[in-house]
Structures are given as structure tokens and as C-alpha cells.
């Protein structure tokens with residue numbers, strides 16, 4: 112492609128290749144120039160002022176910023192000493208949340224939220240759950256198999272976080288097609304509330 116051209120938006124050939132690699136369908140994948148962009152798009156699609164958004168400090172700083180940017184009511188579920196997750200509190204808070212933002216392995220502390228906790232949480236809430244596994248390559252566990260079962264799960268992957276090459280990382284979102292379309296179209300929750 113010539114450098115004077117805009118790259119194709121959400122290119123099918125790349126999505127098809129990634130889908131093959133990850134055993135997903137191309138329509139489950141949404142691409143953007145960095146998962147920061149996908150986080151912003153998610154906030155835009157689902158968060159209206161005053162909506163409860165769960166975060167688990169200390170965690171990836173952008174989660175809180177996205178919540179504040181869209182006027183959410185942040186619900187912090189602090190980790191316990193030693194960075195253990197308070198699964199009970201987390202699930203209870205997620206139950207009432209519009210959006211729950213989780214990072215595993217967690218940036219900056221590297222702790223892991225068990226997939227069993229994620230699945231229980233998904234059963235208990237109708238809000239969107241964003242599971243950021245930018246560092247999945249370092250822990251060998253992924254929530255990808257849960258995608259088929261839970262349409263309100265959105266997984267962020269970072270194509271190059273495992274082999275970081277400067278700023279060239281790309282965000283990768285695997286999601287139920289319905290959810291992704293709404294995020295892609297930037298549908299704002301003030302007009303329509305796709306979740307809950």
C-alpha cells in the first residue's frame with residue numbers, strides 16, 4: 112500500500128488471519144490503532160454520565176481516565192494486601208455496573224484474576240465486561256473460549272505487547288458481533304442502551 116493512502120479501516124484480510132490463529136471468526140474481531148483506541152470506543156458506546164463503572168485499583172491507569180472522561184460514577188474495588196482480588200466484592204459491584212474494566216495479568220502489578228472468577232462475574236451481571244489481556248503471552252491463559260458463551264464479554268488483546276516494538280502495537284478486540292458493531296459504529300448509550 113502507498114504511504115500516501117489511508118490504511119483500510121478494520122481490514123478483512125488481517126482479521127481473517129488473526130481469526131485463524133486464535134480460532135475465532137473474523138466477525139468477532141475489531142481492529143484499531145492501539146487498544147487505547149478500543150477502550151475509548153467502548154466508553155463512547157456504552158457509558159453515559161452517572162453510569163456505574165467498576166475498576167480494580169491499582170490497575171491500568173487508562174481505565175479510570177476513560178470512566179472520568181465519559182462522566183461515569185467510578186466504583187473502585189480495591190485489591191487486598193498482596194494484590195489479591197476480592198472476588199465477592201468484585202462480583203457484587205459488577206452486578207450493578209454498566210461496565211466492568213478488568214486487566215489480567217494486571218498492569219502494573221502482574222497479578223492474575225482467575226478465569227473462574229471472570230466466569231462467575233459474567234453470569235452475575237448484564238453489564239459489559241471488558242477483559243484486557245494485553246499481557247496474555249506472559250501467563251499462558253486466555254479468556255477467548257468464553258466469548259461464544261457470553262455476548263457481554265469484550266476482550267482486548269494487544270498484538271505486539273508480547274514482543275513490543277516501539278509504538279507499533281495494535282489493539283485487538285474479540286467480541287460477539289452485535290457488541291462489536293455497536294462499538295464500531297460509535298453508538299452512544301445516551302441515545303440507545305445496548306446493555307442492561
Ligand SMILES: Cc1ncc(COP(=O)(O)O)c(C=O)c1O
Pocket residue numbers: 144145146147148171214218243245246269280281282
Ligand atoms: C493493560 C494495557 N492495556 C492496553 C494498553 C494499550 O496498548 P496500546 O499501545 O495497544 O494502545 C497497555 C499499554 O501499556 C496496557 O498496559
